[in-house]
Amino acid sequence: MDIEAVKTGNLKQLPGVDLEDEDLSNVDLSHLNLAGATLVGTNFTGSKLEGGRLEGANLMGANLVKTDLRANLMGANLMQADLTGADLRGSNLRGANLMGATLSDVSFAGAFLSGANLMNVNLQGADFRGSDLRGVNLTGANLKGADLSRADLQGALLSEANLEEADLRGANLAGANLTRANLLCAELDGANLSGVNLDRACLVGTVVQKVS
Numbered sequence: 693m694d695i696e697a698v699k700t701g702n703l704k705q706l707p708g709v710d711l712e713d714e715d716l717s718n719v720d721l722s723h724l725n726l727a728g729a730t731l732v733g734t735n736f737t738g739s740k741l742e743g744g745r746l747e748g749a750n751l752m753g754a755n756l757v758k759t760d761l762r763a764n765l766m767g768a769n770l771m772q773a774d775l776t777g778a779d780l781r782g783s784n785l786r787g788a789n790l791m792g793a794t795l796s797d798v799s800f801a802g803a804f805l806s807g808a809n810l811m812n813v814n815l816q817g818a819d820f821r822g823s824d825l826r827g828v829n830l831t832g833a834n835l836k837g838a839d840l841s842r843a844d845l846q847g848a849l850l851s852e853a854n855l856e857e858a859d860l861r862g863a864n865l866a867g868a869n870l871t872r873a874n875l876l877c878a879e880l881d882g883a884n885l886s887g888v889n890l891d892r893a894c895l896v897g898t899v900v901q902k903v904s
Contacts, residue, residue, distance in 0.1 A: 698724075707745075717755075727764075747784075 697703045698711075699719045710730040717737040721744060728748045735755040744763040751770050758777040764784045772792040782802045789809045799819045806826040810833055817837045826846045834854045842862045851871040858878045866886045870893050877897035885900075 694703070695711075695714055695716075698706070698721070699716065701720065704723060705725045706729060707725050707727040708729060709726065711726075711734050712730050713733040715735045716739055717735045718739060720740045721736075722740050723743040724741065725745045726749050727745045729746070729750070731746075731749055731751045731754050733753045733755075734751070736759045737755050737757045738759065740760040742760045742762045746768050747764050747766040749765070749768045751768055751773050754770070754773045756773055756775045756778050759775070760779045761775070762779060762781055762783050765788050766784045767787045768785070768789075770788055770790045770793050773790075774794045775798050776794055777797045779799055780803050781799050783800075783804070785800075785803055785805045785808050787807045788805070790813055791809055791811055793813060795813060795815055795818065797817075800823050801819050801821045802823060803820075804824045805828050806824050807828065808825075809829045811829050812832040813830075814834045815830075815838055816834050818835065818839070820838060820840045820843050822841075823843045825840075825843050825848055827848060828845070829849045830853050831849050832852045833850075835858050836854050836856045837858060838855070839859045840863050841859045843860075844864045845868050846864055846866045848865070848868045850873050851869050852873060853870070854874045855870075855878050856874050856876040858875075860878055860880045860883050862882045863880075864884045865880075865888050866884050867888070869889045871889050871891045873890075873893045875893055875895050875898045878899070880898060880900045883900075
């Protein structure tokens, strides 16, 4: 594979390519087709992948620090990847696996994460405003102080999740599982709690006014 041709943008169609452990940092890779590619351990630090096709790609352990990932990542494997400071606004992460990923300072605003696996992930202070989180697995996740306002969390798995001081105003939690979740001082004003399982959840200081 001619890596320089990739870096200069001369190659745009690379579905299924093997770029394991390659250095593709700080380059413009916008609209690159990497669907189904092997990108294990690949370094994309500071690169731009806006509009790219990464559905089904294997990005396990990849370095995606401060990467523009406003792309199609449906079904991608992002286990143990470092996404610190990555831009995932509006991204398609349906069915993606993010277990063990580092997600500090990541923006998921308006992203599509239905069916994604975020089990036990640290998402403290994360921005999920208006995101599609239907059926997402957030079991045991740390969402302390996260902004989930107006997010769609229908049927989401949030058992044992830490939602302390989280902003859930206007969120749709219909049918969500919040068994043993920590909702200490969380804001649920205007949220839809129809059919929610709050068995043994901590609701001390929780704001639940005007709940529909």
